[in-house]
Amino acid sequence: MTRQFELETLKMRMNDADLQPLTLHQRIQRALRTLILDGALDPGVKLPATRALARSLGVSRDTVENAYVQLQRDEFIVRCGGSGSYVLETLGTELRGIAQGRRKLPSYSGAIDAAGAGLSQRGRMIFESGGVTDQQSIRAFATGLPETRNFPTGVWERLQRKALKDYRSHVLLHGDPQGAEPLRKAIATYLSLERGAKVSASQILVLSSTRQALFLCAQLLVDAGESILMENPGYLGAKRAFEAAEAKTVPVDVDAQGIRTDQLRADRSGANCVFVTPSHQYPTGAILSLERRLDLTHWAVENGGWIIEDDYDSEFHYEGLPTACVQGVDQHHRTIYLGTFSKTLYPGLRIGYMALPEELVSAFTYARSIMDGHTPQILQLTLARFMDEGHYTSHVRAMRKLYADRREVILDAIANHLDGIVTALRPAGGLQIPCFLASGWSELETIRRAATAGVLLPGLSRLYAGKEKQQGWLLGYASLTSHEIESAILSLSDSLRR
Structure with a gap:
């Protein structure tokens, strides 16, 4: 390709699909910038006058002028009064060398492709894991999706308007990283009444999701390279969150009574945390027996360990009364309880929570403040009213x-x-x-x-x-x-x- 300006090449670049949503002057500016970076236009090449280029492209002169002004601001071109506009000569040795083909970019081999180039070891590991994919539309037979078409949107909208009216501009400010107090109180009351938990509002940490809670657990309770025990089979999202924090996941088998505590006690990995889904094991559906629940809490206190209890869909128990959560029978306060509203209400709400032992609340709140600050206040305050007025329990029933x-x-x-x-x-x-x-x-x-x-x-x-x-x-x-x-x-x- 010639290094001089070619009108047809510019038109071709302007028609690239990724430029179509942009305005005309943005498309011209981006197309010229790409030609310069790709080496299709050499440093020092003179660009057409704005009037001539406008006529050739069938646009106004102001459109081209705006494109040139932006290119000049970004230091891709220099404009000389009475002489014209030129691709900047001093783009830099590295850029010019690459543009003119005198220096090749380094190639990368192995499991990671160019999209992961330049990442840290942890970054490459996360990239290679492929992440976790959530189904974004109703489709048979995607897992973890509740019925959303029956959600009482009218009630929700009314409560949100009321919250906006009552709290006014306060909801537009930063919120408490631990969570809005009305919602923390509503969650604590619900857990005490419905799940047999022993918890107060001061122990609740409001988050965006269970995965965020799992990531915080891995960051704060386990050092890089140390182990976390997990049910086998188990929740893939938990495994990904732990591995992203450079923890090693050690499998513990599951049978008809849930996680095998005999294998838990036989573990020699040095792990001080175990992740469990006792009320409805994921994916087998097994319910952890009371004997094993108590054995699990004894293991935690004997080993100075922590139980991470994911109670992800315990509200939906169809045969008899649901069993009480492990947190409620843990006399030693070694259980970290995780819950979410994504299954009971709707996934797009993005509100989950933790019920933490008192000594962990501050550390987890500080870590959360670093991660993403807080959950949107208006959603928290709306949900608090939704729960306080009985709509939540009615919807769950x-x-x-x-x-x-x-x-x-x-x-x-x-x-x-x-x-x-x-x-x-x-x-x-x-x-x-x-x-x-x-x-x-x-x-x-x-x-x-x-x-x-x-x-x-x-x-x-x-x-x-x-x-x-x-x-x-x-x-x-x-x-x-x-x-x-x-x-x-x-x-x-x-x-x-x-």
Whole structure:
């Protein structure tokens, strides 16, 4: 390509898809800047006069003038009165060398591609993990999605307007990193009444999500290279959060009674933290027995350790009364309780919380203040009123009944249409169904076939550590109507049996 100015090259760059949302003068400026950086225009090259270029492009002279002014401000061109506009001669040796092809940029090899170049060791590890993907639309059978189409938006909007009226400009300022006091009081009351917790408002830390809580736990309780014990199989989001903080995750097997505390006691990794989902183990649905709950708390006090209890969907228990949380039976105050409103209300709310032992509150609050400051005040104050006026418990009761009905629909549909392919467990609660593939069926192949039918099958094997991995799926159903569940199971059956 010639190093002189070419009108057609400029037009081509202006038509790049990423420039289309910009104004005309921005498109001209960005296109010229790209040509200079790419070496398509040499330092010292004279640019067309603004009037001539405007005529060639079919735009006003002011449009080109604005583009040139910005290029001059950014030091890409110099404008000489009576002489014209030129690509700056002194762009720098490095830039000119690269632009003219005299020096090549370094190449990177290995597992990381150019997008991860220049990262720290921790950064490369996070990049290579691929992060955690959240489903952003209702689709069969994405996990962790509640029913959002039945959310009482009218009530929520009314309460938000009232909060704005009562608090006025105060909600526009920075908030307390620990969380708005009205919401902390509402959460503490709810946990005490509904989950059997022993907690006060002063122990509550309001956050954006459970993942943020997990990341804080890894940062504050475990040094880089140290171990955290996790259920096997277990929650992938927790594993990613711990590994991002350079902690090592050590698997502890799960059976029908939850995490095996005998293996916990046999661990020799030196871990002082264990992550558990005792009320509804993720993904098996097992409920941790009372004997093991007590054994878990004894392990914590004997080892000077911490129990990280994720009570992610305990509100949705369909058979009998839900068991009390571990925090409520922990006489030694070694339990850090995590909760979220993403499952009970809607994922876009982005409000979670921790119930912390008193001695940890300040440290976790300081760490949170560094991470992202605080959760938006208007959302906290609206949610506090939503809870205080009884709308929260009313909504949870309605959703509990709805999800129980949908659980029956999906279990019947699996039995009727996927017999011989999978065996579905019947969890006592939760928003998803674990399904184990029959012998001869490949998890990867079933996922591939389902995708051709527009069905998402979250695989089970990725949730297991070690070589022994159970093949199967984890089917989320809570966000789907009965008709959508039936239709999706039929489509899945057809795609697998073809």
